[in-house]
Amino acid sequence: MGSGLKGSGLKGSGLKGSDSTPQPQRPARDRYFDTLRAVALVRVVTYHTFGWAWAGMVFPSMGVMFALAGTLMAKSLERPALKVIRSRMRRLLPPFWFWGVFVILAMLIHGWMPGWQIVYWIVPLGDPPGNAWGTQAWEILWYLRTYLWFVLLSPALLRVFRPAPLPVLFLSLAPILVVQFLWEPPDNRFGGALTDLATFLFCWILGFAHRDGVLQKLKPAVVVLLSVSAVGYGGWYAFTHQAETGSYDLDDIPLAQAFWSAGYVMFLMWAKAYFRIDFAWLTRLRRTDRIVTIFNARAVTLYLWHEIGLILAVPLIDQFWNVPAFEKYLPLESQWFVFGIGWILIAVFILLCGWVEDVAAKKKPRLLP
Helix, strand or coil: CCCCCCCCCCCCCCCCCCCCCCCCCCCCCCHHHHHHHHHHHHHHHHHHHHCCCCHHHHCCHHHHHHHHHHHHHHHHCCCCHHHHHHHHHHHHHHHHHHHHHHHHHHHHHCCCCCCHHHHHHCCCCCCCCCCHHHHHHHHHHHHHHHHHHHHHHHHHHHHHHCCCHHHHHHHCCHHHHHHHHHCCCCCCHHHHHHHHHHHHHHHHHHHHHHHCCCHHHCCHHHHHHHHHHHHHHHHHHHHHCHHHHCCCCHHHCHHHHHHHHHHHHHHHHHHHHHCCCCCHHHHHCHHHHHHHHHHHHCHHHHHHHHHHHHHHHHHHHHHHCCCHHHHHHCCCCCHHHHHHHHHHHHHHHHHHHCHHHHHHCCCCCCCCC
């Protein structure tokens, strides 16, 4: 999941406080990308609440988040690769460890007997193990595992990408075709990781293409044709293969997910570059801008804790039935009520646990950024 930008303070000579003294400004954040990330997180919570199969087609959150992370990674790799990788892991792992302590303790209390695979709770290069009781909490960790692998592979991927950007970009869809039609990965941690990497490889490299200014060189007609073709193929494959999964949900059909996300996210990234979209107007909407800021600064916390918030919302609402006024006037049976209570609990977790992201980023811990 991506990180932010930084600035520096004032040093100079002459009269202090003079209006003519130039002051270095903190680099402005790109509110277009920040808004996409915030929308992606809201869509993730919405999907995990309602389970709507069509939600991934309306907004393919994971594809968007991998593309944004790829852009930031390409920018960061202007510095030494080892330093960048160490920084990314430092930002990701402490919030993961902090969250993991609570999940592991809860599973141990509910009868979990860990084996050597518990090492994946230290560095999630494979899916961390757990028991069925905690599945809803830990099943989201596939994203962190995939993100971490992309971070480790990025120096090599970027080295391959830059000599031939467009061929490499479009060839990055080849692995998912191989996985789907030529070779079935094993049904284990390795196979799952390989499939997820193949599914979102195009989106990650699309982030490279945006950072290097490749996308704006493409003609609008070409981009529209490619985007519509990819989305069309992904949608066609999803709807014609429902018998295999029982749904057209992109999360259950990697090939459809790969192509739908590729076409959708390619258009979003190209439009950003071609039309120079920055959403600078968002700063005039103070409350909305504040929410977008918090979502981006607490993205890891929100992602990790949102399922626990939704899990706890159910027994909490069960207690509301014991209050006659709540039973009469509140929509306790509505899934929308679960959604609302879930967001209240997510906000509580952001307040209680978000400071870990500040510590991981070597910043002063704050209640809110």
